Amino acid sequence: DTAVSQTPKYLVTQMGNDKSIKCEQNLGHDTMYWYKQDSKKFLKIMFSYNNKELIINETVPNRFSPKSPDKAHLNLHINSLELGDSAVYFCASSQDTVVVNTIYFGEGSWLTVV
Amino acid sequence: AQSVTQLGSHVSVSEGALVLLRCNYSSSVPPYLFWYVQYPNQGLQLLLKYTTGATLVKGINGFEAEFKKSETSFHLTKPSAHMSDAAEYFCAVSVNNDMRFGAGTRLTVKP
Numbered sequence: 001d002t003a004v005s006q007t008p009k010y011l012v013t014q015m016g017n018d019k020s021i022k023c024e025q026n027l028g029h030d031t032m033y034w035y036k037q038d039s040k041k042f043l044k045i046m047f048s049y050n051n052k053e054l055i056i057n058e059t060v061p062n063r064f065s066p067k068s069p070d071k072a073h074l075n076l077h078i079n080s081l082e083l084g085d086s087a088v089y090f091c092a093s094s095q096d097t098v099v100v101n102t103i104y105f106g107e108g109s110w111l112t113v114v
Numbered sequence: 115a116q117s118v119t120q121l122g123s124h125v126s127v128s129e130g131a132l133v134l135l136r137c138n139y140s141s142s143v144p145p146y147l148f149w150y151v152q153y154p155n156q157g158l159q160l161l162l163k164y165t166t167g168a169t170l171v172k173g174i175n176g177f178e179a180e181f182k183k184s185e186t187s188f189h190l191t192k193p194s195a196h197m198s199d200a201a202e203y204f205c206a207v208s209v210n211n212d213m214r215f216g217a218g219t220r221l222t223v224k225p
Contacts, residue, residue, distance in 0.1 A: 004157075010153070034211075041152075041202055043215040056212055089155060101215055103206075107157040 003027050006091045012112045016046040020055055021076045021109045023091030030095060031055070032074035033103065034066060037088040049074050082114045116207045120216035127204040128224045133177075133200040135219045140186065147188040147215070148206040149179055150197030153171045158204065164188065175199070 006023040013019050033047040033056075048056035052068045063079040078085060091106040093094060121136040128156075128208060139145055146165050150158040162173025169181040179190045200223045205216040 026132075035215075041218045041220075043158075043204060043208075043218070046211065048212070102160055102163060104160075105157040108155075 004091055004093055004104050006089075006109050008109060010110045010112075011103060012114060015081055015083060015113055017081050018077070019081060019111070020078070020081045020112070021077070021089055021091075023074050025091075025093040026102060027093055027095070027102070029093040029104075030071055032068065032071070033094075034074065035090040035092060035105075036092040037090060037104065038106070039087070040064040043090070046076075047074075051068050072101060075094055078111075083113050086111055086113045115144060116209045116214055118205050118207050118214055118216035120203075120205050120219050122219055124220045124222070126222040126224060127195045129197055130194050132219065133195045133199065133204050134188070135190040135205075135221065137179075137188045137190065137205045137216060138156045138186050139188060139205075141207055141209055142187055143209055147179075147181060148208065149173065149177070149188075149190050150204045150206060150215075151175075152204065152218075154201075160180065161190070161203075171186070176183040195221075197223050197225065 004025045005092045031050045033048045035044045037043050046060050047066045049068045065077045068074045090108050093105045116130045117140045119138045125169045126155045148163045149161040151161050152158050161177050164171045164181045172178045204218050206213050
């Protein structure tokens, strides 16, 4: 069973569209994340949720809206897609304890905006 | 906030040679440190991590890293490179579940 799964893996869409990427983890973790990896492979955290509550919200355009219906799911919705949104988006999760806190990543969603 | 600097965006070694990937961190509190590997078109896989205790940490695939507080470093090494080690390697620092990654180092292994 895949620990952190995200769909779709590949997404090609036109500018101005609205799209969502779904993420689910079956590890029983309390914390979930979205990371963005740009064309230069730079990984940057976007959001972090702990038990459905927003913990980290980096400087991300408000066109990006995470939604966590329960602690096993963290979906990413993107409005009015722009060319610069093309990237790989990684969902991840970790157990929220004082003992770290290995982050487990999904396999990524390749978003291409044309 | 904590941060990581990886020296060298691209490292090339011959098969069988020593692999050394450099990572320096910045953190106001004792950090937790990680190395992740990313193979082409795949997600990130944990190689090893340092939390507390022994400063020399052994990971998967023969990799190890040493936490040096005085140098604020966590360099990744492997005695003998294999062709299958070719990938992108990311150093990361975590404080209170907030993990920040370095820019990555692409490792190329020549036959």
